[in-house]
Amino acid sequence: xxxxLIDALxxxxxxxxxxxxxxxxxxxxxHTPLMSLTNALDAIAVVGAIVLVGEKKSTFATVLGxxxxxxxxxxxxxxxxxxxxxxxxxxxxxxxNK
Amino acid sequence: xxxxxxxxxxxxxxxxxxSALFILSLKWMSSPATARHGILAGEIGMVLAIGGxxxxxxxxxxxWIIIALVLGSGIGIPLGMVQMTAVPQRTALSHAFGAxxxxxxxxxxxxxxxxxxxxxxxxxxxxxxxxxxxxxxGSLMAAGKLQEILPQRPITYKGQNLVNLLLFLVAMGSxxxxxxxxxxxxxxxxxxxxxxIFGILLVIPIGGADMPTVISLLNSYAGLSxxxxxxxxxxxxxxxxxxxxxxxxxxxxxxxSKAMNRSFTxxxxxxxxxxxxxxAAGQEAKPVRSATPEEAxxxxxxxxxxxxxxxxxxxxxxxxxxxRELYDALTKKGVDVRFAIHPVAGRMxxxxxxxxxxxxxxxxRLIEMDEINGDFPQTDVAxxxxxxxxxxxxxxxxxxxxIFGMPILDVxxxxxxxxxxxxxxxxxxGIDNPLYYLDRTLMLFGDAKQFVGGIVRELSxxx
Numbered sequence: 343x344x345x346x347l348i349d350a351l352x353x354x355x356x357x358x359x360x361x362x363x364x365x366x367x368x369x370x371x372x373h374t375p376l377m378s379l380t381n382a383l384d385a386i387a388v389v390g391a392i393v394l395v396g397e398k399k400s401t402f403a404t405v406l407g408x409x410x411x412x413x414x415x416x417x418x419x420x421x422x423x424x425x426x427x428x429x430x431x432x433x434x435x436x437x438x439n440k
Numbered sequence: 441x442x443x444x445x446x447x448x449x450x451x452x453x454x455x456x457x458x459s460a461l462f463i464l465s466l467k468w469m470s471s472p473a474t475a476r477h478g479i480l481a482g483e484i485g486m487v488l489a490i491g492g493x494x495x496x497x498x499x500x501x502x503x504w505i506i507i508a509l510v511l512g513s514g515i516g517i518p519l520g521m522v523q524m525t526a527v528p529q530r531t532a533l534s535h536a537f538g539a540x541x542x543x544x545x546x547x548x549x550x551x552x553x554x555x556x557x558x559x560x561x562x563x564x565x566x567x568x569x570x571x572x573x574x575x576x577x578g579s580l581m582a583a584g585k586l587q588e589i590l591p592q593r594p595i596t597y598k599g600q601n602l603v604n605l606l607l608f609l610v611a612m613g614s615x616x617x618x619x620x621x622x623x624x625x626x627x628x629x630x631x632x633x634x635x636x637i638f639g640i641l642l643v644i645p646i647g648g649a650d651m652p653t654v655i656s657l658l659n660s661y662a663g664l665s666x667x668x669x670x671x672x673x674x675x676x677x678x679x680x681x682x683x684x685x686x687x688x689x690x691x692x693x694x695x696x697s698k699a700m701n702r703s704f705t706x707x708x709x710x711x712x713x714x715x716x717x718x719x720a721a722g723q724e725a726k727p728v729r730s731a732t733p734e735e736a737x738x739x740x741x742x743x744x745x746x747x748x749x750x751x752x753x754x755x756x757x758x759x760x761x762x763x764r765e766l767y768d769a770l771t772k773k774g775v776d777v778r779f780a781i782h783p784v785a786g787r788m789x790x791x792x793x794x795x796x797x798x799x800x801x802x803x804x805r806l807i808e809m810d811e812i813n814g815d816f817p818q819t820d821v822a823x824x825x826x827x828x829x830x831x832x833x834x835x836x837x838x839x840x841x842x843i844f845g846m847p848i849l850d851v852x853x854x855x856x857x858x859x860x861x862x863x864x865x866x867x868x869x870g871i872d873n874p875l876y877y878l879d880r881t882l883m884l885f886g887d888a889k890q891f892v893g894g895i896v897r898e899l900s901x902x903x
Contacts, residue, residue, distance in 0.1 A: 346674055347560055347671075349676075350670070350671055350674065350676065350679055353676050353679050353680060353683075354667060354670075354671075354679050354680075354682075354683050357679065357680040357683035357684055358683040358684075358686065358687050359687075360463055360684070361466070361683055361684040361685075361686070361687030361688055362687045362690075362691065364463065364466045364467045364470070364684075365466060365684075365687060365688045365691050366691060367467075367470040368466075368469050368470050369470065369471060369472070370695075370781070370783060370789070370790060370793070370808055371472065371790065371793045371803055371806060372469055372470075372472060372475060372790060372793070373692060373695075373788075373789035373790030373793075374527060374531075374788060374789060374790035374791060374793065374794045375469070375475065375790070375794070376466075376469050376688065376692075376789075376790070377531055377655070377656070377659055377688070377689075377692065377788065377789060377790075378527070378531060378534070379465065379466070379469060379478065379479065379482060380466070380659065380663065380684065380685040380688045380689070381531065381534045381535065381538065381659070381662075381685070382482060382486070383462050383465065383466075383482055383485075383486070383681050383684065383685060384538050384662055384663055384666050384681055384682065384685040385486075385537075385538055385541070386458075386462075386486065386489055386666070386677060386678060386681040387538065387541050387542050387545065387666045387669055387678060387681075387682075388490065388512075388541065389489055389490065389493040389675065389677070389678065390545045390669055390673050390675065390678065391508075391541055391544070391545050392490070392493050392494065392496075392499075392505055393493060393496050393498060393499065393673075394545055394548055394549075395501070395504050395505050395508065396494075396496065396498065396499030396500065396501055396502070396505055397498045397499065397500065398500055398501045399552055400551070400552065402548065402551060403548040403551065403552055404501075404504060406544040406545070406547055406548040407504075407508075407544070407545065407548060408504050408507070408508045409508075409540070409544055410540070410541040410542075410544040410545050410548075411505065411508035411509060411512055411541075412508050412511045412512040412515065413512065413537040413538070413540045413541045413544075414512065414537065414538065414541040415508065415509050415511075415512025415513055415515075415516060416512045416513070416515035416516035416519055416534075416537055417516065417534045417537050417538050417541075418486055418512070418516065419512065419513045419516025419517060419519075419520060420515070420516035420517070420518075420519030420520040420530075420534060421516075421520070421534060422479060422482065422483050422486070422520070423516065423517065423519075423520025423521070424519070424520040424521075424522070424527070424530065425479055426476065426479050427520070427521075428524070428527075428794050428797070428798075429472070429475045429476050429479065430476070431524075431794070431797040431798050431800070432472040432475075432793075432797045432803045433797070433800065433802055433803065434472075434802050434803060434804050435802030435804055435805060
């Protein structure tokens, strides 16, 4: 268990640094779609809820898990959908486009 | 090392691929040209991850998973179709949903007792529900304020910071006690309850103009709570996605705070609006010059370079499409029109860019503050539509001003300044704006949409 914990901390540390480096380069133009995209990605928490519901360990856990799946899935679907809609709107004035 | 069952290996490999796709997805967001690949990468990663999870050997019941997935998608579609002006509240709402998911799973894990034998497990579980709980209610409050169900003005009372601090200490103290004495189960609902209350109290004193920072901060908390959930479930994909989201939110909050010359603690514990309201109260009415749409159109036509400064007022008046017509009309007459975007214009990071892009204004005409500020002295007309504090020269000159030191758009250096505004009432933060009393400033009183429409009519009818 001890080594698992340390592994997890390493993963967290590395991912946080990658996140900083990658997101620092995102143009301020796209900050709104960035936020809705990270929101959708963050809804990966749904996998925890899926296992919780599927394992059917107690009615209480299943009920909470079902609500959790609904909440997270709405973020996945809504988040990707609206990010795509936003990005579709960004056009340049360069002649090739129109 | 723990031995994996056969399917478990496959799941871990799928999660590994999904993690790489998530990172690529964010990397491709760095430019509008590649950003849509980013979405595709994110979507593939998500489908893989959910599909892989369904292979989990412990899953014995599918019915409720399917029902919940279908239901969630059903709610997600309308949430993805909201108007662009409603994007800030939609974003706040989705932070709340994400945090709700994390908090519920954490609560279920606690009562299933999976973490009770491990001090570390219990610590991260507590972190998960504290961050999740406060993000859930805090984001709901933010969404309520943005949707104007709740008053946008800061709600303050005496001893507010002390109450918040106490609540936070109670939550943390209960968590520590629970880690040391896992059998004291009563402390768990206390932690959850106190975190939920803390989230509400944390956001009610925050005014609308501070929303960009708060939304970013809540974004960061939502990510960290998901990462904590990853620690609890020993799920590296979740840790990675949570860490990415957490750092993204943190970077955005730092950018937003800098753009307002404020620290996090100041945003969270400052209750900004109060001070300024009293500061503005002493002002007496000073003379201003005003102009009609006809006069404004004539001045714009005579100009070579025009910079338009949009603000939240443009979003409220839904004037972005009229602004596009103005952009077209002026461009057709050979006027160079660009847009100056302050980082905190609007109610969330990048809000103005999305609205103007929605109105089909090319994104290479949207210029960031640092880039365009040097150009104002060569600008013939700066046209301000629904922006106030981000153009207030007192931020540069008046040490007693509450916004002193905040980086602003130097519109007062343009040859002529025109301000479309409903009336002379001070802006959202309640600060008087000396810009309006300058000799070179013309006030265009009226609704942004109607006034811009009036100018467009003049421009297209006149020649």
